[in-house]
Amino acid sequence: MPMKKTYFPERQHDHEACILAGMEHAEAECESRNVRFTENRRSVLELLLADHRPLGVYEIMEQFDWKGRRPAPSQIYRALEFLESIGLVHRIESSNAYLACNRPGRHRCTLFLVCELCKKAAEVEAGQMQDVITDLAKHSGFELHSQVIEARGLCPECTHAPTPDEAGH
Amino acid sequence: MPMKKTYFPERQHDHEACILAGMEHAEAECESRNVRFTENRRSVLELLLADHRPLGVYEIMEQFDWKGRRPAPSQIYRALEFLESIGLVHRIESSNAYLACNRPGRHRCTLFLVCELCKKAAEVEAGQMQDVITDLAKHSGFELHSQVIEARGLCPECTHAPTPDEAGH
DNA sequence: TTGATAATACTATAGTATAACATATTGATT
DNA sequence: AATCAATATGTTATACTATAGTATTATCAA
Numbered sequence: 001m002p003m004k005k006t007y008f009p010e011r012q013h014d015h016e017a018c019i020l021a022g023m024e025h026a027e028a029e030c031e032s033r034n035v036r037f038t039e040n041r042r043s044v045l046e047l048l049l050a051d052h053r054p055l056g057v058y059e060i061m062e063q064f065d066w067k068g069r070r071p072a073p074s075q076i077y078r079a080l081e082f083l084e085s086i087g088l089v090h091r092i093e094s095s096n097a098y099l100a101c102n103r104p105g106r107h108r109c110t111l112f113l114v115c116e117l118c119k120k121a122a123e124v125e126a127g128q129m130q131d132v133i134t135d136l137a138k139h140s141g142f143e144l145h146s147q148v149i150e151a152r153g154l155c156p157e158c159t160h161a162p163t164p165d166e167a168g169h
Numbered sequence: 170m171p172m173k174k175t176y177f178p179e180r181q182h183d184h185e186a187c188i189l190a191g192m193e194h195a196e197a198e199c200e201s202r203n204v205r206f207t208e209n210r211r212s213v214l215e216l217l218l219a220d221h222r223p224l225g226v227y228e229i230m231e232q233f234d235w236k237g238r239r240p241a242p243s244q245i246y247r248a249l250e251f252l253e254s255i256g257l258v259h260r261i262e263s264s265n266a267y268l269a270c271n272r273p274g275r276h277r278c279t280l281f282l283v284c285e286l287c288k289k290a291a292e293v294e295a296g297q298m299q300d301v302i303t304d305l306a307k308h309s310g311f312e313l314h315s316q317v318i319e320a321r322g323l324c325p326e327c328t329h330a331p332t333p334d335e336a337g338h
Numbered sequence: 339t340t341g342a343t344a345a346t347a348c349t350a351t352a353g354t355a356t357a358a359c360a361t362a363t364t365g366a367t368t
Numbered sequence: 369a370a371t372c373a374a375t376a377t378g379t380t381a382t383a384c385t386a387t388a389g390t391a392t393t394a395t396c397a398a
Binding site for chain 2: 005006007008093094111113115116122124126128129132133136137139140141142143144145146147148149150151152153154155156159
Binding site for chain 2: 344345346347348349354
């Protein structure tokens with residue numbers, strides 16, 4: 001049995017460093033793929049990295065300070081589509097929201113844990129599940145392209161002190 | 170290795186019987202739970218049973234013949250909420266759509282296979298996955314409430330003859 | 339028949355996502 | 369440097385999905 005490990009951010013983790021690392025990884029990733037890491041894309045990713053909650057597109061829009069004006073939805077969607085296509089962002093289907101990927105190495109199969117109270121989400125490598133799904137698909141003659149695996153419940157912090165207070169962070 | 174079994178409806182299955190069985194099961198389920206199986210709820214379930222594709226709410230609305238007029242979205246949502254609450258209907262998160270449950274016995278853990286071409290969906294019992302998810306959640310101190318497991322790809326029929334024709338059904 | 343509960347009808351509005359087209363930026367090629 | 373193709377952006381409009389809120393009606397037990 002593996003050590004207990006919370007995939008949720010520690011309460012006093014170095015958040016600045018965490019954002020910086022995400023941006024540097026993105027930088028490198030774009031470099032190596034030879035794609036452009038433009039201002040829009042950069043800003044959207046920064047906003048997502050700054051928050052450990054998946055953000056909805058309109059939430060991103062509101063936080064987006066764009067020389068006074070606000071961007072249109074499609075501009076955000078385009079940036080997200082790009083970021084998702086190279087694995088820097090994940091879409092959480094059960095929340096219609098987007099989460100910055102905080103695990104540099106690509107996962108074979110990912111389970112997202114979504115806290116229903118504080119709304120934070122964590123990604124967990126779940127390679128075992130890939131085999132099960134692949135088998136089930138194969139046995140029913142289904143050609144598997146992709147999968148969505150999301151769990152909803154309470155994160156470690158909210159489990160212990162599920163007060164309304166925590167819902168705000 | 171289990172026998173190959175497609176969880177998708179056979180091309181020439183007895184669809185009338187399949188709808189009827191679904192309605193009878195619903196009837197019995199409501200009876201035993203002592204809840205009302207009203208006209209609205211009945212109609213929505215019938216429409217879902219008649220189609221092996223998950224239907225969006227507005228698609229249901231359009232098909233809903235309601236003495237000439239059309240019902241409002243909230244009426245459909247209410248019926249769906251009810252049907253879902255007693256396990257007669259499932260929501261497919263990655264399609265924002267609803268599927269009639271065609272397996273009478275409650276599943277411990279369900280994987281939905283969604284065909285990206287013909288849009289049909291199948292539910293597959295996936296008990297093995299429950300243990301994996303439960304374990305992963307436990308190890309990260311997460312209190313699990315529910316989960317979403319959906320696979321996207323091509324159903325057996327569309328894998329073999331993925332012509333545009335099939336997309337219509 | 340009355341009163342509590344559950345369900346419905348209706349109107350309005352909030353939230354999520356894409357289409358379509360014009361403009362601008364980038365970077366390779368001449 | 370000038371041109372061109374490819375990529376990305378700006379903008380407007382619209383489609384799709386979901387919920388809130390309130391008034392009304394049906395159901396059933398006391």
